[in-house]
Amino acid sequence: MSIRVGVVGISGFGGGEAMRLIASHPSFELVYAAGEGSAGSRLADRFSGVPARLAELVIQKWDPATLPKLDVLFASLPTGASAEALARVPREVKIVDIGGDHRYVEGWVYGLADVWPSQIEGQLRIANPGCFPVATLNALAPLLVDKLIEPANIVIDAKTGISGAGRGGADSKFGYAETNENLVPYGLLKHVHMPEIAKTIEQLSGGSAAGLVFTPHLVPMTRGVLVTAYCRGRATTEQCLDAARRFYAGRALVRVTDKPPQTKWATGSSLAFVSYAADPECNLVIAMGVVDNLGKGAAGQAVQNANLICGLPETAGLNGVPVWP
Amino acid sequence: MSIRVGVVGISGFGGGEAMRLIASHPSFELVYAAGEGSAGSRLADRFSGVPARLAELVIQKWDPATLPKLDVLFASLPTGASAEALARVPREVKIVDIGGDHRYVEGWVYGLADVWPSQIEGQLRIANPGCFPVATLNALAPLLVDKLIEPANIVIDAKTGISGAGRGGADSKFGYAETNENLVPYGLLKHVHMPEIAKTIEQLSGGSAAGLVFTPHLVPMTRGVLVTAYCRGRATTEQCLDAARRFYAGRALVRVTDKPPQTKWATGSSLAFVSYAADPECNLVIAMGVVDNLGKGAAGQAVQNANLICGLPETAGLNGVPVWP
Amino acid sequence: MSIRVGVVGISGFGGGEAMRLIASHPSFELVYAAGEGSAGSRLADRFSGVPARLAELVIQKWDPATLPKLDVLFASLPTGASAEALARVPREVKIVDIGGDHRYVEGWVYGLADVWPSQIEGQLRIANPGCFPVATLNALAPLLVDKLIEPANIVIDAKTGISGAGRGGADSKFGYAETNENLVPYGLLKHVHMPEIAKTIEQLSGGSAAGLVFTPHLVPMTRGVLVTAYCRGRATTEQCLDAARRFYAGRALVRVTDKPPQTKWATGSSLAFVSYAADPECNLVIAMGVVDNLGKGAAGQAVQNANLICGLPETAGLNGVPVWP
Amino acid sequence: MSIRVGVVGISGFGGGEAMRLIASHPSFELVYAAGEGSAGSRLADRFSGVPARLAELVIQKWDPATLPKLDVLFASLPTGASAEALARVPREVKIVDIGGDHRYVEGWVYGLADVWPSQIEGQLRIANPGCFPVATLNALAPLLVDKLIEPANIVIDAKTGISGAGRGGADSKFGYAETNENLVPYGLLKHVHMPEIAKTIEQLSGGSAAGLVFTPHLVPMTRGVLVTAYCRGRATTEQCLDAARRFYAGRALVRVTDKPPQTKWATGSSLAFVSYAADPECNLVIAMGVVDNLGKGAAGQAVQNANLICGLPETAGLNGVPVWP
The missing domain is CATH 3.40.50.720 (NAD(P)-binding Rossmann-like Domain)
Incomplete structure (x- = not known):
């Protein structure tokens, strides 16, 4: 057919x-x-x-x-x-x-x-979904559903390759010479992707209000998004990984990994990688998500x-x- | 099956x-x-x-x-x-x-x-074949078979991404910091790929002896080979392109292009690109070949x-x- | 002399x-x-x-x-x-x-x-000081001295170019082909630079205990460190910038900027750049610091x-x- | 003063x-x-x-x-x-x-x-002078003055970083995503720098007509020019190096090197590097010149x-x- x-x-x-x-x-x-x-x-x-x-x-x-x-x-x-x-x-x-x-x-x-x-x-x-949201939400979803983190207090430090910022165009903002060997934070306190992240977090957590900080950075590479999200919660690393393994059981295009994921693992593919590192004594869960911004x-x-x-x-x-x- | x-x-x-x-x-x-x-x-x-x-x-x-x-x-x-x-x-x-x-x-x-x-x-x-040879020979073959260039006088200026030089290894010769933003000629007058190029040229030209200069360069990119070969011959650009179009008619994995080929056109694929620029009055034919060194x-x-x-x-x-x- | x-x-x-x-x-x-x-x-x-x-x-x-x-x-x-x-x-x-x-x-x-x-x-x-500490501490010092942020709750998301990880060496961990177009988090929950950051924060804040999360990332570039630190505080962006301008008055090698600093601004120099973005309603201060890891x-x-x-x-x-x- | x-x-x-x-x-x-x-x-x-x-x-x-x-x-x-x-x-x-x-x-x-x-x-x-001409001419000058090569038959394969092509501008031709990991030949048979190279060669060789092929390539790096010039001549490598050492004796900003020069050797400086590899039996002299295109x-x-x-x-x-x- x-x-x-x-x-x-x-x-x-x-x-x-x-x-x-x-x-x-x-x-x-x-x-x-x-x-x-x-x-x-x-x-x-x-x-x-x-x-x-x-x-x-x-x-x-x-x-x-x-x-x-x-x-x-x-x-x-x-x-x-x-x-x-x-x-x-x-x-x-x-x-x-x-x-x-x-x-x-x-x-x-x-x-x-x-x-x-x-x-x-x-x-x-x-x-x-946008590229930042899917990298973020695929990483957070299992934790939110299992109530391992507080939706009200999430710091999202996001990094993207240049193709995530679109095809250049008239103002040459992403010319090679100015962009290579350069790392640039932008859009502080006001990034356009926040609403869809917040709304999805609220759905996944059963209606609790999301409290988010979202800071994107431009990385001198063509493809790839990595999100490092800092959350409050008392789970261990292993509990977070288990939650994700259960949540994504049977889902072929998400990989739960116990090593910090690298953007190049996803290049050219439709995979998402998620991983976690947690310190229950510090009330801290770090959730990481990687996608190819043009893929997943x-x-x-x-x-x-x-x-x-x-x-x-x-x-x-x-x-x-x-x-x- | x-x-x-x-x-x-x-x-x-x-x-x-x-x-x-x-x-x-x-x-x-x-x-x-x-x-x-x-x-x-x-x-x-x-x-x-x-x-x-x-x-x-x-x-x-x-x-x-x-x-x-x-x-x-x-x-x-x-x-x-x-x-x-x-x-x-x-x-x-x-x-x-x-x-x-x-x-x-x-x-x-x-x-x-x-x-x-x-x-x-x-x-x-x-x-x-090696990556330099296939980029070179795919570009030269139609010209040699049609006797549009002299096999005895070919200057091959070759450029490769770093993965073409192998997986790094113990001596960190291709460490990122030393390699990025750096272009390096190497192996002057003695590159290992010359014999297979010479032997194939001789076969394709019906036994005439090949006379070659081959100079490889390391380019700060991961994948890709471009060969720029300077040959002696009286053909026009269009005659060279025609020869290649006829030679590769029905071959799905070679593309004959009238624009100079770029290495990124081939990334991740098994394609080869060939093109030509000639100046009959100067007795000059420039043949270009592009492959992904890990692909074709x-x-x-x-x-x-x-x-x-x-x-x-x-x-x-x-x-x-x-x-x- | x-x-x-x-x-x-x-x-x-x-x-x-x-x-x-x-x-x-x-x-x-x-x-x-x-x-x-x-x-x-x-x-x-x-x-x-x-x-x-x-x-x-x-x-x-x-x-x-x-x-x-x-x-x-x-x-x-x-x-x-x-x-x-x-x-x-x-x-x-x-x-x-x-x-x-x-x-x-x-x-x-x-x-x-x-x-x-x-x-x-x-x-x-x-x-x-280490490269991560100086980028972090130059950004935080004015806020700590003026008590604009809480030392007990600081999330430091740090990014470094590859030369910050040392000269490659025997295991080719930072080979070009594996490193270019790749962004890699590492050393989660245990980075070696934390003690000197914590001790300095405690000094600058008059003895209050520091509470830190520190997550380094390898960025595919040769030089440059950017630290994005998420702090708790009720100051405005302008108050933070003012505190820094006063603190660094007369110091020629720190630049206080109202735009997010880019790593390439510092390349080859001994300058540090600091900037801030704050949202008092969210109890949030983002402090940013940039240095050339081999310079400042x-x-x-x-x-x-x-x-x-x-x-x-x-x-x-x-x-x-x-x-x- | x-x-x-x-x-x-x-x-x-x-x-x-x-x-x-x-x-x-x-x-x-x-x-x-x-x-x-x-x-x-x-x-x-x-x-x-x-x-x-x-x-x-x-x-x-x-x-x-x-x-x-x-x-x-x-x-x-x-x-x-x-x-x-x-x-x-x-x-x-x-x-x-x-x-x-x-x-x-x-x-x-x-x-x-x-x-x-x-x-x-x-x-x-x-x-x-332009960046390609100075890299070329600094390498060729000693050979021309000592009549070690024929001015009538010089193939110049030139490679430049992206800043050599100017500051991007409206057509985003050199956007990061399209340029990184890409090597691009351009301007075949018609590059704008040829006349000043030809005129200088004629001056240096006492009036003999220059015969040139010049092919520029864009390399995915910000700074740097490398010229690989293929000349006819019967000198040895050592004779070429000696000619250059004599010619540049007392000139602080040219370095004659017996290893193939790399573009990064010159980054941020006003130095030029020249080197040679010759095979008298093949009537071949390869002259190499490196500069920072924004420096020398x-x-x-x-x-x-x-x-x-x-x-x-x-x-x-x-x-x-x-x-x-």
Whole structure:
């Protein structure tokens, strides 16, 4: 069975990664690609390595009125750019929105695929979590559900590779020379990802209010997100690891590890890694989460969500081993 | 049909990449892994992201006497370390030697898979080309066969990422701090890859003697090889591109491009890119070749060769789109 | 006036940086260099760019019994390797120990040069702070002295470039291919730098007990330390900045900035950057500190300390503008 | 004696590096800075680490009509942007043009400072060589003067860090994510630096016509240029090294080395490194040159030229040891 899929926002990093994963997917067939910067080009002009059967696909100007017949549409548009247009997509076309416009919006399911897959199965509108949120929430979920940490007091120190900050663009803020060998904190006390993290924490902890500090840092690497979260709790390291092993039993795309996870473990894959270090005497639990920001943090989880809404195995097209080194 | 394969040298970068490609291969089943540094470990202990079905495979101490029943063995051992041991592998086990010991050795076919695939089909012993040679020879082959350049006068300026120089090891020659932001020429006038390049050039040009200069450089990046070869000839750029398009017609894993190829186009894939720039008035042809040194430059071409000797489609397991960015 | 100085441990990154700074110092003359790995070499054999007047200096095997007449000795030896030998250096030779053996040891002054310069002036034995401690303590000192934060509850999320982890060595733990594009947390709940941080915090806060969490991360860059410290307190951002501006008034080598500091701002220099972001309603103060781990975090502060003990201007030889980009 | 200097183009990498070197210069006082993007800012707003005495200098909009009294003006403007404006600078203000507009233009001396310093002393208008040319010409000059190579047949394979390609800018061509882990050949058969190389080769070889191939490559590093030049000649390696040692005797800022030079040897300095490998039987001489593209390749040589035209020691302000690692 071939499922007809499209990608809008293919010029961006998230859309390009969706194309890459779809190209290797056993059931998805890419029949539509749209993008601002690249409309009119053949797919092979933008992505030197696409296989022959996709090379001649012409990238369209994005317009919901001219969509071909599609089963699934992946949208990877800048925040603010997708709400209006996606509302005009026919209801029967399933949508996974990788962008930020539909997270915790009515009519859309927040697609935290490793945490609540059964809420996603069979849905038509999925809002894919951001890269920082999924790294954070996959690490915290088992602790919150088992009440091993206090939701009211969580310090999240987050680190991302540069592709997590988007495709550069006109202001050259992420030019190579200024970015390499440089580590940069930003967005202090006001990062855009906090609301979806807070709302999910409150759901997972049965309604308790979340109290969060969130500080992102830009790391001189292309891909990868690591979240180091400092929580209050009296559990031991082993209790935290056990909680996570139970929580993720049967979930193929999360790995619970007793060593601190490294970002490169996930590169090019849709895996998430979680680990813990706790000191009960100090009332301290450190939770760590790693994802590839373009994999589990964007396109990888989008394909995982598309698998779930299409009734496919969750891991279809996502079994690739990470690229190392 | 499942083909039983093994990898020896799994602790090294080449062996690890072979494992990665085998794990996604539709017909290969990894049933044996051996390695010096990692014997006794589970595969999941060394490679955090392997899928569950491979996680418990225990890495063996390498010993040809204790091989399980295998159809294909991939060997990725340091130069000098494989000749004696591989001679003790039962004849019916097909071998692809990624290491350097059997190139242009009697009884072994030099596995330049994109150039002479029909010589490889059905063979039992394949010597996989080195990463510099395959990048060079894939670029030069069409020109040599069409006699567009003189084999006697070729200057090869070669550049490699650090993983092409092997896994570091005891002398910390490639420590991060000394290597990042550093570009290093090495091995002037004496690089080990010259003989296999020279012999292949002579074959392709019908016996004319090759005259080569070969200068490798270490580039501060993990993966990737680019060869810039300066040749004598009166062809135009378009004639060179045409020669390559004809030569590689029907070969899915070589891309002829009219833009200078970039190493990152190939990352994580088994593709080779070739391009040309010529100035007939100056009697000059510049031929460029790009590969991922661990992909087409090692494990990718090894799987391609294994496909050919097993009667599978050349591209089985190798259709993945390169990782970008 | 020329002050005769020596460096032991010149093969390491810290010792090499000390040599680099001494070579440009207006009053210091390098008359002695010793190192394990490089004994017998000329300085120019190890450091390609030394000026002619230093090129022929022969690196000695380290032995306190054969020291020439020296005014100041810089010691940059691995932890555990300096205590015994430095005890045999004549008392009148001033010592700045860049290594970790003498921090908070009797008879040695902890050389936190920007915080308590007057305690350092004229002393004979200085224990130079570690790179994480100086980045942390320079940021926290003004807040502690003004009682704007609680010493009992400080979460320190620390990030360092690879040279901060030492010169590679036999196990190739920091090989380029494994380290680039990789972010690695390590030493959870047990990092070696905690005691000197805790003791200094207690001093600065008038004896209150320090309660610390300290988590270091390896960042894929060569130089640079950034510390992000999460503290409890009711001050505003502006109050924190003001406290720091007052505290560091007249101190040329600390910069108080209202933007989050970036590691590259300090590269190659002996500067420290501190900044703050606070949310009084959340009882939260985030303090940030940046240093070059080999500059202010090692050799730069060592020269600053040597200036202080020799009665020179604190900034002698340290006025260089950081290297950018 | 204080010499009053100005820098126009301070927002660019070359202008910024000129500022950095001037700030440490014993005789130069920076009294004027101009720049497009940064006019109106204080110097400290753009360069976090400038010393206090320069912090308050306000960057001007560039206009030759409003220059203060100056002894020397450093101009670092994009190609095409400086000719008209510099013509309006009063004749008595000495100018060193780091940009490309005045190379081999009448009334301007081509400032190849290590090769013909006596032609530069006391001049008023100096055109600073480009970064590729100086790396190439410093390596070739001794061979050309001693007629050890044929000027008519030189293949130059050149590699540069990203800052050599300028400050990014609107098209994000050098965004971090696309540039890291990527090696890119460009400008084949038509690079802009060829004319100044050809003209200088012809001068150095007594009028013989130069025959050049020049191929630049972008390397994923911030600073550094390495040129590998393949020449025809019958000299031995030792004869080439000897020629260079004689040619550069007494020149403090060129190092002749018998090991292949690495780009990081020069980082942050105004040094050039040259080396050679020759095979007389193959009629082959490989000449290698390394510079920091912002040091000897731009601002470093500009200061060296300014020293020469002001009657100062060539090395004034340029004795800094390169930054390593």
